[in-house]
Amino acid sequence: MKKIFTVLYLMSISLSSVYAQVTSIPALQYTYTNYFQLNREYVHLHLNKTKIAPKENIWFSAYVYDLRTNLPNATTTNLNVALFNEDGQQIDYKTIFINHGFGNGYFNLSEKKLSPGSYYIQASTNYMNNFREDLTFSENFQLLGNLQEKSNEKENIKYDLQFLPESGHLLANVSNNVGVKLIDQNGKGVFFYDAQVLNSNKEKINSFKSNKFGISKFIINPKVSETYKIQLKTEYGDTILQSLPKPEPKGLILKANNFLTDQLALCLETNEESLSKISHKNFFLTITQNQNIKGIQLNFNHSTTYNTIIKREDLFPGINIITVFNENFQPILERLIFNPINIKRKSVTAEISDNLIDSLVIKIHSQEKIDSLQRISISTLPTNNKSYTPSHNILSSFFLKPYISSTIEEGSYYFTDANERKRLFDLDLLLLTQGWSSYNWKNIFNFKPTENFQNEIGFTLSGKLLDDSKSEHRLFITSKTSNLLEILELKDSTNFSLNHLFLKDSSKVYLGLFNKNLNKIKKSSYALSVLPFKKESSFYNSKKTIVNTNQDKFLPIDFKTFIQSTEALDTVVIKAKKKQEIDHRHSGFSDVTLVDEQMATQYHYITDYIANQNFEVRRTMGDVIIKSRRAATINGSRQTRVILDGVPLEGNTVMIYNLLTSQVESISINKSGIGYGVFGGNGVIEIITKTDYKNAKSKNKNFFEYITNNGFSKNKKFYQPKYSSYNTNLFKKYGVIDWQPSITLDKINPEITFKIPNTLTENTTLYIEGMSADGYLISEEIILHLKQ
Template identity: 25%
Template sequence: MTNFSEVKPIDQLIQKMKDQKISFSKELIYVHTDKPYYMAGENIYYKAYLREASTFFLRQISKTVYVELIDPKNEIISKKLIRVDGEHNHGDFKLSTELEQGTYQLRAYTNWMRNFGMKYFYEQDIKIFQIDMENRREELASKTENQEIIDRSSNGYQQDYDLQFFAEAGHLVAGVPSKIGFKLLNENGLGQDFSATVFDNDGTKVEEVSSDHLGMGSLMLMPESGKSYYAILNKDLHKNQPKKYPLPSIELQGTTLKVFNSRDDLWVVQVISTDGKLGEGAFLLTSQRGNPLFGFDCTTSNTSIRIKVPMDNIQNGIVNFTLFDKNSQPILERKSFKYIPKVPVLETDQPAYKKREKVTLDITLPSNENGAKLAEASVTILDKNLIDLSVKEKTLESEWLFKEGIKGNIEQPKWYFDDFSKEKSHLIDNLMITQGYEKPLWVNHLEDTLKMDYLPERGISILGKTSSIWNKDKIRVSEITMTSLSSEKSFVDQVITDDEGQFTFTGMVFYDTTEFVFSAKKYNVKRAKTTENKNVDISLYGVDSPVIYPKSTQEFTSTFNALAAYEKEILEIEKINRAFDTKTIILDEIEIFDEADRSEFDRPGKLHSNAQTTIVIDQNTMAGMNMWQYLQTTPRASMLLRRAGVSGVGASLSMDEDGQVSELDQTLPIILDGFPVDMYELQSLMASDISFIEILDPIEASIYMNSSNGLIAMYSNTGNLSPNYTVYGINSFKHPGFYMGKEFYTPKYDVQKEEHIKPDHRITLDWIPNVAFDSLGKAQIEFYTDDKTTDYVIEIEGIHQDGELFYSTHDFLNK
């Protein structure tokens, strides 16, 4: 960071930017999948990357990621909870063979991201194909004859178009040579390449222009005072009344800004002002993703000032240049893009391999300025003749580097980084001037306060709400106790609900289905005291998925005939599986319980082994009597209750605002099927519902709560709560826990095994979600080829510990 003490006017602004970054820390997420498209019946393997949005450092405040697979009807068909902790940050979706063909959506987000809008979510279209045995895809010799290609020519432009022009930094000033970007969209909202002619208001031809990529391009123009300009598509020039597309209006006097970014290490910014803004006082702020970088005093009596901006230590991505007046109000803004590829070196020990031969892949990270070598990365290895990586729309680089600063849909974002060159840099600059242009309104929101409706999650969250058992619409502030019943890891916590009766338990980390029991007692807010009133209804729920909005999708546009070969290979794999798995019988999933012989007095969850007295209840004799009445007639039980200060005569009761008995002076030393009960439950429970009761002395009862005088343990006829009996103030909930991704299976042929007789056909040769690098930035991966003669492509994506992103591919041959 530059020392801002020399730039006094912007000190306060800089501090506001820093404060907002801390208060409203944002996150970015990306999901790397093993393939860009799939056949029904396959598995989608994926790895989630999560970072703090401004630096891409491991400073994000969330650890919990939701990954959803959404069908073409905008319904979630599978949802996984992933803990991004460096080990379990990957997962998979098993695709049913019955899935309909179409464009599915993979969506990932954190709960915290929802505070800032869905634009921070990760969304990826995934095409899932079905095999139609009666209408097979044909595998043709030509690599373009059998493709579903978008015809952007649209039969000679016979449709409506939207051609827009954008002045650099938003201002076109008379007498100042200016760069103007443009973009043409067809009626489908897609970029359309074109050529056009620019005229002035006198009808004089000024210049011919044509797009460079997907309807985007730029031109240089010297705007003249008193003139206006428009363009006509060349294909319409012959018409009597062709459609005219206006260029930006010309300001007689004004201020504009130019960026010269041809050098990697040093950029030049030129501010030109013909309206005296520089003489009044102005300064330039350079920032990236909300981080202030440099400040420059631009006050001068001249009409122009040139500023050199060092770029050595600035990360790849969008860089904002914002010009402020003497009152710290933004005048204009220009976005530019820095990109120096950080390409890891991928080397296989041979260029070509035999079938089932071991491949050793060495990965070396590129050196960076601060010597950082640690990184996080994932690798997939694919049959290049079956999977066309050119249809892949996004990478970690394109997703995060374009995320903040580009409006609307970016077509083919990955394309800008493939085989990066100076020409690609020019095309990205066109993107900055067109889709990247916006007024610097962000400055006006630096003091905004944002209501955070969604909490950051470091673990699993369980939410709930309490109300009166008698009136569900009536909020009941309560004390909630949560207890897990897991034998591996226990969770016990207690909270007081808010004034709306809402509560949240969060931060729990577990990977197996775990049952939780929640008990509630009314909380007296005025006395700041928990009562013994359990007339509380507990509603439990998880984190709901955000709304799913319909999206337009693009057609599948493979550049060669991969899909037909892919379908053929899927059928071949199925044929192999059927031939070699004929001795396998697949059964529906069943559960087998091995029950030991048990006494009728043994019950699941029973903690004690001996009882002072066991009483079997006579169902006929006790008909019509509730359990409170029954205990009063049982000498040992009534004696224990009197010792505990509770009896039919001596119990001290009070009424709550509902007119119900609200409180006992002491908690009852009574449990039912392992759960504590109170007076109301005893009065509503019939004695005929109970099989037996056990009276425990203080020593045997010491393993239970509230048992200093002993305990009465009651057990129902069914071993659980009777269907006619409602336990107030208790609810339970089973949570599946974080998902543990399945390990990708890849055979090893170093030791011969009987199962190796089966032909080996793999589409994804290997999937490594977490590549382990040493301190020198090196990693080594070993895997075996299969039985096909084909070309393979290795794809790696990842991020350095210093926030720099990388992507690379490498080919090898299997002979």
């Protein structure tokens, strides 16, 4: 075998010659790697369920991945998530904050008063618009109503029987592998059996049956003068008879054997009729994945076959795209294969560690050594439920779907704990029937992606001061719910702009002008806008998403009394409401503490509490200085910023000198200062007094108030709906037990526990998805048994 050539970055080749015509191996390499220089960020949404009962909401966690580095994508913070009905009309839209590739959110479906039916949730970023490939994540889900259970009656099915030769065409007088795929009018696979290959004399020359997805293959050595038909029986008892396409009299085919333990066998084959024309010609075989390319030059040398063995260690982990080029570097054959070696996957275990009668304690533990932070999300449902049927798990979303242009039915199946040999065989069947990958060589040769659309990192607040205030040039901008606190020098301009802000949707922003002494604020008028504007997203009815069609024939199901209220544990919700209101008046990155009687007794002054939180507090005559114990910032200062009732105490903390802890409603401490820029380098302490909130309106009289019309979606804690009973078939089929959107494991804490309601369900299933900071993916389906 000729030596595999590796990726080369040959900058000496001019772009004009490369994109006009590829004429050499270096040009091919350069053209290919250039096409993948920009980051195609891929998204996976882990939904808590895909069949939603009335009065339930849909919850999700988002994972964003960079396939070039196999790491969480850290460049984008704005993930646009939209809901569509089956007619493609947008019914809701949110921007989710993504932090190092991870975020979470929900949609309140009950307030939308949507009709039962089929809906889509789609996720995309602005940066995806740079590419010709559709990178949008799309998942179908069902809103259940009072007539939603599918009957056993046979539907009026329209069959589509497809013959898909391994090389895209049949070649006469050689052995061909032919993929077969039977789907219905909705793209869903139909199982078939007793399939026969018949010649013109109706003699059986081969037989086969499909897997559960309606996919199979057979071998045939076709003759030009012969005709062939395929006859089969469907799972519904129908018989289909269809002619096989005529073989090409001359040409070349590619065959792959991906079932050897530690190697891949490839065979390029031609027939005697073609050999004289191609025996002295050079061909090129490449193996590609994302920006990586390897390959060999080959020729037939008077033989009708060219065989090569490639060690698995020389393949890329996951999907490998094998392409054959002719002497003019035109792609003529392509085959996708999957290499399961060295896939970046890690596992976790789960168990019931304690039974507290009304709740169960679940322990999650990493099975392998943890080298970096792991974030996971967990949907807990009754085992054998009908409400969790996503098209993909996180593994198939990132390791399979990006490379395939057509529908993948139950992509998650190929990465489950099912029989490994059968699972890999079925995966190879799927890939055999795909033909060309999602990356079109015409695009690769002619359309290098350009960065016309930027990564969206937060929001921009743009404004103009409408008053003529010549004496005041320092603009004070704050928003407690959006973690915003800035002081701008306006100088000679009345226009201002703040970029990359963590702004929450519909949050209040206050603006005011400082006087020269920075001790008074003047109210002025402003014209303001938040960018980017909310978008009317385009609906992509992706071929990669199969519509759930279980809604043509139904048996009656009564959901009217299924759920009593949308949130169980009402007393807990009421108690939590007060804390939630206070949390919203603090920054999103702070630890908020509510002052109670015990705390007020233990710490006489609020500065006593601050000192106990590892700050250096020095009381002088009539003043108090608070400093961080961390290393000084670049300006040499260690002084911590203090914000009292939303107003920063710029170098003057006398107002908290005698502030009693009993006078404080809440205090939040942000030791890292994340979200405050240079002002927060030594930490930020926010104090809200008891009198402030009661007199908030009067205190805000010096501020201009603006309510944002865009921003990151506000999230809320998941509460299990209050079901009328756990002991019903309806709950076992469609009920939800728990949703954990964000659980973290790391070196220090390789295991974690959390509580779920005890529904007395004998078997409970945890659907776990996750991603680590070093790019390993987690996907588990774990059944827990409740010991009675």
